[in-house]
Amino acid sequence: MFSKATKEKASRSGYMLFARELLKHPRRVGAVCPCGHKLAQTMARKALKRADGLIVELGAGVGTITQAMQTIGVSNDRFVAVECSRIFATLLRDSFPDYTILHADAAHLETYFEPESVSVVISSLPFFSFPQSLRKSIIAQVENILAPDGRIIQYTYGMRSHPFIQAGFRCTGRSFVLRNIPPAMVLELSPPGAARKVVGQC
Numbered sequence: 001m002f003s004k005a006t007k008e009k010a011s012r013s014g015y016m017l018f019a020r021e022l023l024k025h026p027r028r029v030g031a032v033c034p035c036g037h038k039l040a041q042t043m044a045r046k047a048l049k050r051a052d053g054l055i056v057e058l059g060a061g062v063g064t065i066t067q068a069m070q071t072i073g074v075s076n077d078r079f080v081a082v083e084c085s086r087i088f089a090t091l092l093r094d095s096f097p098d099y100t101i102l103h104a105d106a107a108h109l110e111t112y113f114e115p116e117s118v119s120v121v122i123s124s125l126p127f128f129s130f131p132q133s134l135r136k137s138i139i140a141q142v143e144n145i146l147a148p149d150g151r152i153i154q155y156t157y158g159m160r161s162h163p164f165i166q167a168g169f170r171c172t173g174r175s176f177v178l179r180n181i182p183p184a185m186v187l188e189l190s191p192p193g194a195a196r197k198v199v200g201q202c
């Protein structure tokens with residue numbers, strides 16, 4: 001167990017790394033700060049409610065959601081985090097030695113996961129700041145690795161129609177987390193091929 005002071009120190013150094021990565025790669029990081037604990041908890045709870053199989057986190061950053069997954073008891077054989085920044089991937093490996101952390105691009109998920117092998121994808125990826133070609137590649141890869149009854153839990157700060165929805169994914173749930181900077185919307189999405197009768201609509 002870590003003491004409160006150790007956790008606070010880790011959190012402060014996470015924020016500093018985040019700020020440095022944001023200055024270097026603003027479009028890739030795509031947010032002014034890591035997500036808050038309330039948002040991370042919401043994402044983790046929704047993922048766990050939906051999944052009894054593999055959970056993949058895309059764009060894990062400094063690990064706020066990864067920490068929430070660990071806190072609610074997601075075991076290491078059911079969780080993989082994917083992060084394209086070497087600095088964040090190193091931080092994640094140091095912070096979560098029991099979890100598999102892939103230093104990889106979400107545009108190449110098929111290299112690491114079998115088709116239809118993933119129950120839930122949790123995504124912090126800032127799609128609105130990506131070029132169209134990257135949005136399309138990542139969405140196609142997610143569709144490929146996700147089980148037909150799988151779910152995506154994506155948070156977003158934009159009020160526009162999300163690229164997953166534009167690509168034919170159906171929104172089956174939506175909630176707002178106001179205690180976050182900035183306030184965020186959490187979308188639950190199912191892949192275009194999922195049976196309509198088992199899926200609600202937003």
Ligand SMILES: C[S@@+](CC[C@H](N)C(=O)[O-])C[C@H]1O[C@@H](n2cnc3c(N)ncnc32)[C@H](O)[C@@H]1O
Nearest residue numbers: 031034035059061062064083084085105106124
């Ligand atoms: C909004 S930040 C994530 C914040 C994270 N939830 C946290 O609390 O630290 C988006 C993250 O996505 C990562 N990212 C951006 N493009 C990516 C890609 N193509 N593949 C994997 N990760 C990517 C960035 O490096 C960044 O860590």
